[in-house]
Amino acid sequence: MTNHIVERASARLNESTLLEMFWGMLLSRRLDERAWALHRQGKIHFHISGMGHEAAQVGTAFALNRGVDYIHPYYRDLALSLAVGITPTDFMMSLFGRKDEYSSGGRQMPSHFSSKDKHIISGSSPVATQVPQAAGLAFAIQYRQKCGLVDPNDTSQPRLALACLGEGSTSQGEWHEGMNWAGVHKLPFICLVQNNIYAISVPLESQMAVANVADRATAYGVAGVVVDGNDVLAVYDVMVQAVQRAYSGGGATLVEAKTYRPVPHSSDDDDRSYRSREEVAEWKKKDPIMRFQNSLLEDGILNDSLLHDYESRARAEVDKAQADAEAAPLPDAEEVFGSVYAPLEEQP
């Protein structure tokens, strides 16, 4: 199924929203860069990056009812999580494994985003597990509507579920089973595949025999869209359509955002063993932040002085987040025993 965009939803975005989107991408990048530096300095044990994916994520976030619609993210979704309300301090606390760290109390590795308040679902590390679960969240939304437990137009309630993953993860059976439910039940569901061409070292052509992940949408009876994942407004446009489809009972959408990871898979990876420096340099020219920045500068929405302010503000926020996290205590060893079983009293 192809999507013909007649009118670009992004054309209706006002300047302050465009700048907010730019800020979200920039903050994520600067925070991400700091995490790499902290790892190289030996201050943190692990970082897994969302660099290069900021446009795909921010374009998506801004099309959602943020904090209300369910998001089941994956480990590259830093910019998405920030756009939904995770703070730089939250992220730094997880990098440093601090006490009361927001996502898991210091149990999970960093970048396993979670916040019940913000309807960000806790993820694991085995890939694609979140896809059929997110279909389950979408099923619950539809169930409540069908059973008259909620008003379908109530915007204070979640009206769709989004799952994110990489293209390599679509090789998993779990992805297939989740997509199949979404198709069979016409669920209010969006699957965002951030296709960065590599599953750690394994390139796309060793992962799948078709050109696009979104080509598979037909097989599930859902809409499929390929979008330039480095163009934040193009992503926003297709996501607005996908969101409308979900909200209006039109079913699920498989969105494939084509992008690139300009850094190694994680702090433990060395990408020089599987791809050329020339390839990486070529993709860096298509950097989504630089691209959006240039377009905003050209349109006179952004100027050098404002850009300088954003950069200073980003540095200050990242500095403060790091300082706060470094000053925070570590969890007590005995906290290992906490939250194994939910107590019965919690049951309403």
Added chain:
Amino acid sequence: MTQATLIDAIRMAMDEEMGRDPRVFLTGEDVGRRGGVFRASQGLFDKYGAERVVDSPLAELSIIAIGIGAALADLRPICEIQFADFIHPAFNQIVNEAAKFYYRSNGEWRVPLVIRSPYGGGISGGLYHSQSVEAFFAHVPGLKIVIPSTPHDAKGLLKSAVRDPNPVLFFEPKKGYRAIKGELSEDDYTVPIGPARIAREGRDLSVFAYGMMAHYTTQAAEKVARTDGIDAEVVDLRTLLPLDKTAILDSVKKTGKALIVYEDNRTMGYGAEVAAVLADEGFEYLDGPVRRLTGLDVPAVPFSHHMQEFFMPNPDTIAEAIRELAGY
């Protein structure tokens, strides 16, 4: 009070819970119009509709994952896996996901999910309709595991499972679905998850069992009482995780001897943990070896009748094991 079968009790529990709470729904293969291949959900589709009794695609992993997602969204799913033998594709979703959500989110995300599945041999189900899978999951903190052996317990424990804020695996001894009968109240009662049940009081030795083996063990104990004058105490464990250590130790403190009966493969089976608890915390009460009577250490239960019967403990072999240990 009426006489009812195990499967009647399970159906009644689901019916009552669906009637009580509109968030409770059932999904699984053939649970809808067909009412389940064992008829556990017979009548529920007509009563509650396709919205709440949902035929799933033929994909077990997705049945559990959809249930997890719905539970995260505060519904109360009951997921039926048609045979426990087919639960393995969902292992990742159960062990890595359902069991770890509460822990990995520091107590934020709960998974109030019930997974019901018939298990065990004796119905000519061959390798893939006879398995006992409880030991795989009993190793996983974050899960609860329940195996009833009477209609009263099946209803009360299943209602507790639906109301529990944690993922509960509810394994049903399918050979007993219609073979096990007992008193069943139509009252809205629950049986708490956790405590074991003394199925028969006795002084000479303790026999620990669950599911079909608890039913058989009670028969065997009555028989040896009549024929040999041996007074065996039968402890139906009912909840495998968390394990009721107190009940185990209290019983052996009284009798001094322990036999554990389970139909799963012997090695690394559930009874090994019961034996370890006794060796560790009940050593001074013991007046004999801790014995196990179990299924065989072969890959699965064969189809052909003689092999199947040879694989499984039964009231006669249990009676013999009781006599042997009582005489030690």
